Amino acid sequence: MLKPEKFQRLRFLESNLETRIFDARDWLSTPEALTHLKSGLGARHYVLRHCREYLERTCFAAKRDALSADVATEAALHLNGYYLNLRGALDNLAWILQFELQVFPGTTEDSGARMKVHLFGDKFLKAVGDRSTPHANHLSAMKSWGLDLAVLRDPAAHRIPLYVPPGIxxxxxxxxxxxxxxxxxxxxxxxxxxxxxxxxxxxxxxxxSFEPVFCVNSESGIKVYNIPKQLLFDHRHYLHLARKVLEEFK
Known part of the structure; x- marks a missing residue:
């Protein structure tokens, strides 16, 4: 479990973003951007928070005994759910920017050019910069994190789900x-x-014995990550970036 002061800080950051998601309904002007805000980012945020809370309760500390098969499976379910929805939340941010700033004029979710709407893509970043330098600066500052997230911890990309070993x-x-x-x-x-x-x-x-780790299996081999260290690192980056992107629309 997190120390009380760190838990309070994390909940403050989560609540702060929740407030910004609510307030941004008045800052955005296009219906498409509002849909991605409310039904996309807003909905995913509460899934992310739920997954984070579950994993904190069950998988943030070593245990003398191994997890049961059921608990290990549920932990993997929440871990995969967290990272899939984190990637989805970043996509929602990209589409909010696309619709609100008209990053690529005429590009919609149904058009063949939709693959260009990638939050950390070079062309997308450049086009955002042409319309809003502050937005582009926030994205550029987080680019290395976003690309690392996609390469190392995107279950959909690997086609092999993240795995929480019951015991080591x-x-x-x-x-x-x-x-x-x-x-x-x-x-x-x-x-x-x-x-x-x-x-x-x-x-x-x-x-x-249970150790708080998860495994990423890919063609290059198996990489092991510490659950609380990695998840909280990614969660804080997500909270920071989403808040900054939304606040620039004020």
Whole structure:
């Protein structure tokens, strides 16, 4: 769990953005931008907050025991939901800019040129800069974060969902006990001591301890990230960028 002062700061930042999303209804003039504000960014923001809160309760600290299969699956569901909706929220910001500033005149969500509306794309950034230097400055300052987010933590891009391992074996004692139970699970029934094989296999899985990490699997291999460190880093960047983009419309 976050320390109380850090939790209060994070909730302040979330509430601040929620206020800006509400206020921006008076700052935007096009119906399309308002749709992306209310039904897009606004709706996704509460999903992001919910996912962040769930993961904080369940996956922000190491635990002596491994997670159950159900809890690990639900954690992965919230983690994937967070990053998919984070990418979606950034797309909503891009379309708010597109419709409100007419970044690419005539381009709509149904046109073939819609792929140009990419928040951190070079052409998009240049076109935004031609219409609003402050908006372009905010986007440029966050470009490296946005591109890193797309390359490393976009489940849709990888086609393999983010994975929260139920447990990790970190000590030699755990390795030895796992190997003993794993070997026993394959032994003749007469050597199982009255236990069912599935019970021994479950015991072997429970040797592991939970560590607050998630895995990104790609062609280049598996990368491991610390859940609270990475998620809070990305969450704070999202809160900052979304607030700045909306405030420039005042």
């Amino acid at each position: 074996i970190t000590s030699q004692d755990q390795v030895d006990e796992f190997r003993r139970l794993d070997h026993l699970s394959g032994a003749p029934e007469s050597e199982l001591g009255g236990k069912r094989r599935i019970e021994i296999m479950i015991e072997a899985q429970q040797v592991a």
